[in-house]
Amino acid sequence: xxxxxxxxxxxxxxxxxxxxxxxxxxxxxxxxxxxxxxxxxxxxxxxxxxxxxxxxxxxxxxxxxxxxxxxxxxxxxxxxxxxxxxxxxxxxxxxxxxxxxxxxxxxxxxxxxxxxxxxxxxxxxxxxxxxxxxxxxxxxxxxxxxxxxxxxxxxxxxxxxxxxxxxxxxxxxxxxxxxxxxxxxxxxxxxxxxxxxxxxxxxxxxxxxxxxxxxxxxxxxxxxxxxxxxxxxxxxxxxxxxxxxxxxxxxxxxxxxxxxxxxxxxxxxxxxxxxxxxxxxxxxxxxxxxxxxxxxxxxxxxxxxxxxxxxxxxxxxxxxxxxxxxxxxxxxx
Numbered sequence: 001x002x003x004x005x006x007x008x009x010x011x012x013x014x015x016x017x018x019x020x021x022x023x024x025x026x027x028x029x030x031x032x033x034x035x036x037x038x039x040x041x042x043x044x045x046x047x048x049x050x051x052x053x054x055x056x057x058x059x060x061x062x063x064x065x066x067x068x069x070x071x072x073x074x075x076x077x078x079x080x081x082x083x084x085x086x087x088x089x090x091x092x093x094x095x096x097x098x099x100x101x102x103x104x105x106x107x108x109x110x111x112x113x114x115x116x117x118x119x120x121x122x123x124x125x126x127x128x129x130x131x132x133x134x135x136x137x138x139x140x141x142x143x144x145x146x147x148x149x150x151x152x153x154x155x156x157x158x159x160x161x162x163x164x165x166x167x168x169x170x171x172x173x174x175x176x177x178x179x180x181x182x183x184x185x186x187x188x189x190x191x192x193x194x195x196x197x198x199x200x201x202x203x204x205x206x207x208x209x210x211x212x213x214x215x216x217x218x219x220x221x222x223x224x225x226x227x228x229x230x231x232x233x234x235x236x237x238x239x240x241x242x243x244x245x246x247x248x249x250x251x252x253x254x255x256x257x258x259x260x261x262x263x264x265x266x267x268x269x270x271x272x273x274x275x276x277x278x279x280x281x282x283x284x285x286x287x288x289x290x291x292x293x294x295x296x297x298x299x300x301x302x303x304x305x306x307x308x309x310x311x312x313x314x315x316x317x318x319x320x321x322x323x324x325x326x327x328x329x330x331x332x333x
Contacts (some may be wrong), residue, residue, distance in 0.1 A: 001080060003112050004197045005090045007140050008120030009129050010264035010309055011283035013150045015048060016182045016292070017120060017193075018089050024194040025087055033085040034075060048293075051277050072104050076230045080110045087197060098140040114200040118193065119144035124154040125284060126163050128262075137225045141170040146178065146196065153181040154287075183290075221264055222318040224308040228330060231301050238295045241270070241302070242278060244276065248326045249282040251288045254311060256322060257285040264309035266322075272299030304330065 004021070006014050024031045026263075034049050048182060079088060092101045098119065121142035122129065149163060160179070171177070180186050216227070230241075245268050256263055266289075268280040276295035306326065310318050 001085050001111065002087045002197060002200065003090060003115045004087060005092070005101065005115065005117045006120070007092050007144075008118065009122060009125075011125070011281065012120040012122040014120055014181045015092050017118070017148070017150075018091055018324075019049065020182070020186075021191045021194050021197065022087075022089060024190055025198060028194075028198070029200065030086040031084065033079050033083050033088050035072075035079060035088055035090045037072070037091065048277070048279055051271070073108055076108070077110050078245065095163060098143055100139075102143065114202055116146070116197045116200055118146045118148055120148045120150050121167070122151055122283075123149050123163060124151040124287070126166070138170050141167050141175075142172065144175050145200075146176050146193065147171065148193075149177065149179045150182055152179045155185060171326070188282075221311045222313050222315045223307045224306070224310075224315070224318050224322050224325045226306055226322075226327065228327065229301055230304050230306045230330060231297065236246065238270075238272075238278075238298055238302075242280065242291060244329070245270075245326075246279050246289045246291065248329055251281060252321060252325045253282050253285040253289075255325065256313065258315065259312040259317075261318075262311040264311060266308040266310075267306070268326075269303075269305040269307075270295075271300075271303040271305070273303075275299035 006018050008014050009263060018034065025032050036049060050296050074103065076088065076090075079085060090101075092098070098117070102115070102117070105115075147167065149160070152160060155163075164177075167177075178189055180189050185311075249266055249268065252266060253263055262284070263283060266282045270278045270280070275297050276293065276299070278291060278293040278295065280289050280291050282289040306322065308318060
């Protein structure tokens, strides 16, 4: 089987890219499986991927490059044995060190024919993220087969040139680079990326297993995750619910910014079952939360999931902010 690792900082567009490429590969008749890692005890990305009809195995409550290395290997072996996929997409958490992710495969007992590493760079937040956690950014650039600069619709040429200048010292001669806006028309690039993965025949990347002593330290974020069931009679329509959640997320983002906390992401997943689903995500106090998906009709109830990863704040403060500014407001929606 082939392994495609899609890495990048929180909110860079990993899940969106994964879904687009997996759809292309599935249409070619290839069997696709997804291995998803999320920090915390409750995930959202795995629900979104599963909602799109893909086989998903999830690893929670940690980072696969550290304490969950054994879970990563055992889960991948289960996928290989039970499903026999042609391609496995691995989406590490947005706080994982890419080199450590690959080093976790040292000694893997299954069969990996090739490994393709795609590192997504969030163009809109590059200047803020680049100095925040150097191991995450630098390592992802240095081991990537493809660097994907996403959200170029949100920057100008001067900012784009700045990104190229800053990533140049870490790029390898073999790495390719593409510019993309995953929310726009990008079929040609998606087809190109899918072809890169399916046609690759090189041996898997060998990254020496890194000990905790040799690995560069990775900042620990505060994590919040909670689920709640909403009854339809508590809001007039789904559009109203989405607007109110967007407003509350923006309030939270601005409050976090005022406290000098660095926002990884805040995601809300509204799952209406057969009636549809919507993901609302926020990565900055300067931009409106992004909405993906839709409800085809009003559901009788909605399963509401929120997941937040924030730096430079403690867990208790983050919990208090989200509970008061979002969770407590749901009763009035």
